[in-house]
Amino acid sequence: MSIFLNNEFDCMLTDEMKNAIYQAISQSEKAKINIYLIGGIVRDLILKNQIKDIDIAVEGDAVCFAEKLVQHLNCEIISAQENLRTAKVKFPSGIEIDFASTREEQYLDSGMLPVACNFGCELEKDVKRRDFTINTLALILTGDEKFKLIDYFDGYGDISNKQIKILHDKSFIDDPSRIIRALKFKKRFDFEIEQNTSSLIDEYLNNINKNMPLERIKNELRQYFSIKKQNIYGEVIKTRAYKLISDNPVQDFNYSRLLEITDYELIDEKDIWFIFICLLLVNDNYHKEKLNMTAFEIKVLDEVNELLSEKNIKLNDNERIYKLYINKIDLSVAIFYILTGEKSVIKFLTALKQIKVLITGKDLINLGFIPSKYFSELFDKILKEKLKGKLTKKEDEIKFVQKFLKKQSR
Numbered sequence: 514m515s516i517f518l519n520n521e522f523d524c525m526l527t528d529e530m531k532n533a534i535y536q537a538i539s540q541s542e543k544a545k546i547n548i549y550l551i552g553g554i555v556r557d558l559i560l561k562n563q564i565k566d567i568d569i570a571v572e573g574d575a576v577c578f579a580e581k582l583v584q585h586l587n588c589e590i591i592s593a594q595e596n597l598r599t600a601k602v603k604f605p606s607g608i609e610i611d612f613a614s615t616r617e618e619q620y621l622d623s624g625m626l627p628v629a630c631n632f633g634c635e636l637e638k639d640v641k642r643r644d645f646t647i648n649t650l651a652l653i654l655t656g657d658e659k660f661k662l663i664d665y666f667d668g669y670g671d672i673s674n675k676q677i678k679i680l681h682d683k684s685f686i687d688d689p690s691r692i693i694r695a696l697k698f699k700k701r702f703d704f705e706i707e708q709n710t711s712s713l714i715d716e717y718l719n720n721i722n723k724n725m726p727l728e729r730i731k732n733e734l735r736q737y738f739s740i741k742k743q744n745i746y747g748e749v750i751k752t753r754a755y756k757l758i759s760d761n762p763v764q765d766f767n768y769s770r771l772l773e774i775t776d777y778e779l780i781d782e783k784d785i786w787f788i789f790i791c792l793l794l795v796n797d798n799y800h801k802e803k804l805n806m807t808a809f810e811i812k813v814l815d816e817v818n819e820l821l822s823e824k825n826i827k828l829n830d831n832e833r834i835y836k837l838y839i840n841k842i843d844l845s846v847a848i849f850y851i852l853t854g855e856k857s858v859i860k861f862l863t864a865l866k867q868i869k870v871l872i873t874g875k876d877l878i879n880l881g882f883i884p885s886k887y888f889s890e891l892f893d894k895i896l897k898e899k900l901k902g903k904l905t906k907k908e909d910e911i912k913f914v915q916k917f918l919k920k921q922s923r
């Protein structure tokens with residue numbers, strides 16, 4: 514039985530999206546090249562999820578196709594990958610569409626990036642390179658059967674049965690980042706990982722290729738940990754998917770502490786994913802090196818480790834607490850709290866962090882001090898007093914430093 518998704522196409526895409534796609538269709542019909550909506554967009558049309566990205570497969574050369582769109586319409590190529598024959602095109606309405614030549618892929622070395630070949634091949638060959646059946650669906654755009662679903666692997670059935678299923682048994686060996694993708698789709702759509710797929714994940718995790726590059730895995734973890742649902746971390750521990758990047762992760766963490774610390778505005782929502790990565794990596798220097806971390810990410814991890822090494826030192830003195838946290842990145846302090854529940858963090862955030870010396874260098878000069886390195890010593894002395902709860906007003910600080918003025922003039 515043929516399935517057509519005209520209704521879904523009509524109802525779920527904006528007018529701008531539909532117009533851009535129709536412009537591409539008209540170009541494909543002129544050029545007699547078949548184009549298809551492919552992958553995530555078709556899956557999301559069936560699931561009636563919001564459509565974010567539009568991917569079109571071109572049974573031909575997608576870069577040439579994009580150049581034609583530029584020639585005939587007021588389109589712009591924003592980026593192109595010549596080696597993969599893909600192009601991102603911006604339409605006059607601002608809508609962007611990714612065009613990719615159909616292709617086959619060969620994994621010459623397990624876990625490494627595949628080698629692409631046979632560009633412009635038949636659609637069936639292209640979908641065979643993909644990860645899960647739910648991502649193999651295509652929608653005909655060119656010719657008389659517009660919006661007819663092409664489904665070589667019963668992806669439609671798997672979407673209906675909420676199943677995540679790989680296409681072949683070597684899929685995770687070829688590309689272990691698909692393990693995180695499976696968890697991502699499971700959590701995002703409330704699907705189940707089909708039994709054989711789940712066994713193959715287990716099998717791979719028992720026998721990990723330690724030489725694989727971890728960048729794609731990090732990228733998938735970033736997407737996975739950005740899903741706003743409970744227990745996303747727990748799932749990575751329970752399934753042992755953490756083994757892809759860590760031998761010794763924090764096994765369980767206190768979710769309520771994460772919620773508690775968000776109230777103090779230390780964490781930007783876009784950094785939440787990185788908190789979970791830190792929980793995986795905090796005990797594991799070896800993998801940290803391989804994850805192509807940014808300087809900021811490395812600094813946060815180092816600071817968290819530094820704070821952890823001070824964990825058992827009694828932190829009951831305000832000055833000590835202040836000095837420990839004041840120059841640390843907010844995110845590091847937040848992660849330290851999530852890991853340890855260390856009460857001094859809350860004391861720092863609620864009572865100490867705001868303490869500032871009120872007088873300035875200019876004030877000191879007006880009082881008769883001669884500018885020197887001694888200024889910073891003075892500021893430090895004032896701060897120490899303030900941390901004891903003294904010198905709350907600027908006048909108190911002035912009175913306090915005046916004692917030292919006498920000494921300096923002696």
Ligand code: CTP
Nearest residue numbers: 552553554642643644645648649688690691694
């Ligand atoms: N793909 C794959 N293996 C990967 C990554 C991607 O086979 N490791 C394939 C999938 O078939 C996917 C397509 O490439 O449909 C495009 O990848 P991506 O844009 O990441 O997938 P989407 O399904 O669009 O996912 P999302 O909704 O998260 O953007």
